Amino acid sequence: MKIFNSLTGKKETFKPKVKNQVSIYICGLTPYDDIHIGHARTFINFDVIVRFFKFTKYKVNYVRNITDVDDKIILRAKEDGISVLDLSKKYIEEMHHDFSSLGIEDPDQEPKVSDHINEIIAMIKSLEDKGYAYTKNDSDVYFDVQKYDDYGSLSNRSLDQISSSERIIKDLNKNHEADFVLWKTNTDGISWPSPWGEGRPGWHIECSAMSIKYLGEEFDIHGGGLDLKFPHHENEIAQAKCATQKNFASTWMHTGPLRIEDEKMSKSLKNFITVKEILNKFHPEVVRLFFLLTHYRNPISYSNDGLSNAKKILDRFYLAFNKKNISKEFSEDNSLIKDYELAMKDDFNTPKAIKILQSYIGNLEKTSDDNLNKFGSLKKILNSLGLFKDEPENYFKYGDLDIQENEIELLINERNRARENKDFGLADDIRTKLKAKGIVLEDLEGKTVWKKS
RNA sequence: GGCUGAGUGGCAGAGUGGUCAUGCAGCGGAUUGCAAAUCCGUCUACGCCGGUUCGAUUCCGACCUCAGCCUCCA
Numbered sequence: 256m257k258i259f260n261s262l263t264g265k266k267e268t269f270k271p272k273v274k275n276q277v278s279i280y281i282c283g284l285t286p287y288d289d290i291h292i293g294h295a296r297t298f299i300n301f302d303v304i305v306r307f308f309k310f311t312k313y314k315v316n317y318v319r320n321i322t323d324v325d326d327k328i329i330l331r332a333k334e335d336g337i338s339v340l341d342l343s344k345k346y347i348e349e350m351h352h353d354f355s356s357l358g359i360e361d362p363d364q365e366p367k368v369s370d371h372i373n374e375i376i377a378m379i380k381s382l383e384d385k386g387y388a389y390t391k392n393d394s395d396v397y398f399d400v401q402k403y404d405d406y407g408s409l410s411n412r413s414l415d416q417i418s419s420s421e422r423i424i425k426d427l428n429k430n431h432e433a434d435f436v437l438w439k440t441n442t443d444g445i446s447w448p449s450p451w452g453e454g455r456p457g458w459h460i461e462c463s464a465m466s467i468k469y470l471g472e473e474f475d476i477h478g479g480g481l482d483l484k485f486p487h488h489e490n491e492i493a494q495a496k497c498a499t500q501k502n503f504a505s506t507w508m509h510t511g512p513l514r515i516e517d518e519k520m521s522k523s524l525k526n527f528i529t530v531k532e533i534l535n536k537f538h539p540e541v542v543r544l545f546f547l548l549t550h551y552r553n554p555i556s557y558s559n560d561g562l563s564n565a566k567k568i569l570d571r572f573y574l575a576f577n578k579k580n581i582s583k584e585f586s587e588d589n590s591l592i593k594d595y596e597l598a599m600k601d602d603f604n605t606p607k608a609i610k611i612l613q614s615y616i617g618n619l620e621k622t623s624d625d626n627l628n629k630f631g632s633l634k635k636i637l638n639s640l641g642l643f644k645d646e647p648e649n650y651f652k653y654g655d656l657d658i659q660e661n662e663i664e665l666l667i668n669e670r671n672r673a674r675e676n677k678d679f680g681l682a683d684d685i686r687t688k689l690k691a692k693g694i695v696l697e698d699l700e701g702k703t704v705w706k707k708s
Numbered sequence: 709g710g711c712u713g714a715g716u717g718g719c720a721g722a723g724u725g726g727u728c729a730u731g732c733a734g735c736g737g738a739u740u741g742c743a744a745a746u747c748c749g750u751c752u753a754c755g756c757c758g759g760u761u762c763g764a765u766u767c768c769g770a771c772c773u774c775a776g777c778c779u780c781c782a
Contacts, residue, residue, distance in 0.1 A: 264712085281782095282782075283782085284782065290782090291782085293781080293782050294782050295782090297782040298782075300782095326780090327780075327781095407711095410711075410712085410777075410778085411711050411712065412710075412711055412777090413710095413711095416710055416711075416778080417710095417778075419709085419710080479782065480781075480782030481712095481776065481777075481782080482776080482777070482781055482782065483781080483782070484712095484777070485711090485777060486778090487781095509782095511713095511776085512775085512776060512777095512782085513782085514775085514776095519775085520781090521781060522781045523780060527781095548720070548721070548731090549720085549721070550721090552713090553713090553714085553721090554713090554714085554775065554776070556720095558720095560719075560732095561719090561720065563732090564719080564720060564732055565720090567731080567732060567733095568731060568732080571731085574745065574746090577745095604722075604723095606720095606721060606722055606730090607721095607723080607729090609722095609730085610721085610722065610729065610730045610731075611730090614729085614730065617730095617731095674741080674742095677741080679742065682741085683741095683742060686742080686743070690743095695743085696743075697744045697745070698740085698742095698743075699744090699745090706744090
């Protein structure tokens with residue numbers, strides 16, 4: 256298995272700390288709003304990565320945190336007039352609902368900041384004891400980046416580069432511009448007692464503290480969206496290494512960014528599309544396949560055309576399994592499994608893996624019907640990617656309708672009567688009328704079925 | 709300005725030093741009352757300029773263009 260390690264910038268052979276076991280920590284999200292398709296991309300990518308480890312018989316310990324104490328949450332809670340933890344609880348529920356809709360499996364652990372204040376304080380204390388943390392004039396507690404020689408090694412930047420950056424805002428209490436807050440002495444919204452007074456954790460420290468608690472001071476994989484690489488992950492590494500004097504995570508993985516119709520999607524641009532919105536239009540597996548059609552490290556441009564294309568590809572798989580003469584007793588084809596694993600073992604090359612499945616289905620259909628029972632391995636692989644879990648009938652009817660289902664049935668009956676009477680003009684009018692509503696009719700042997708286009 | 713990555717056919721998107729990516733779309737045909745699905749056939753490619761090589765889309769160098777990060781972000 257080869258994985259691209261962001262820390263070294265190279266594809267490396269993956270060597271877990273314990274044979275056939277993987278410890279993996281993924282930075283989850285800050286719950287203060289509905290999740291958007293950028294989140295969907297990242298967590299679907301890691302879902303597939305974790306599923307593949309399991310597929311190849313690794314024992315996986317997957318931790319994905321929730322940052323439920325944060326300035327944005329506090330601000331939003333104030334606006335809504337509710338408590339900080341009530342607000343985050345609400346959006347955690349929404350997140351679970353949306354993840355579940357997308358077929359994202361639960362992690363083994365899902366730690367929250369508010370439940371780990373003691374661990375966080377202990378880590379800051381340890382940093383302070385070792386001389387890596389400081390406070391001035393009753394300021395927040397800062398991490399002293401100049402005390403840590405390797406600062407910037409993940410994101411390839413030096414302290415000089417950071418302090419010469421154009422967007423720096425001077426904070427007089429800091430020793431260096433890149434110093435970041437470990438403990439905020441701010442009691443607004445939510446706070447806990449600490450050796451540095453009432454306050455709350457800064458951003459970054461929670462992930463170092465929680466990953467170490469659940470996976471140990473050294474573990475296999477740490478990942479998240481590319482936008483977390485700097486400063487979040489850089490700071491996590493600095494804190495964790497300085498506090499423990501150990502190596503922290505050995506492999507760092509970052510998923511590529513998502514753009515919307517060729518424009519960057521970001522919180523500040525407010526141009527994000529929520530998962531709920533997209534699921535009104537597209538089946539969750541179409542969304543999933545759309546993301547898997549691009550390698551996890553490459554940027555994706557979200558577009559309706561892209562989703563439609565993914566739908567066509569997934570339709571093909573569902574159609575193949577929907578043949579009337581197909582046996583339910585599928586047999587296995589080890590050569591397909593082998594080809595699939597080969598593609599995935601090369602840094603989780605899902606586009607290549609899916610290409611293999613697409614060609615396979617075409618070749619099998621071209622030969623003989625007997626071969627169709629070889630679909631067993633294909634089904635197994637699709638399922639392991641989180642695809643082909645639905646019933647074909649549900650799949651093809653998924654999405655908002657502009658017309659009642661019973662009305663469709665009535666029109667189908669009317670059309671079939673017209674066909675019996677050879678009134679093809681009327682029959683075609685009905686077909687056209689339904690098509691305008693996004694309904695496609697198919698005349699199969701003895702019956703007519705409908706689908707969403 | 710700094711760091712990182714990318715430029716492939718109408719579109720999406722892999723990959724490789726010398727026969728095909730693949731899929732969608734298009735075009736022609738089979739099939740169908742018409743469709744859908746399926747099948748057969750078919751077209752379009754590797755940013756620009758040099759270098760290495762018997763041969764480069766693939767390796768090396770320059771150039772151009774684009775994107776991400778350097779602010780909140782998955």
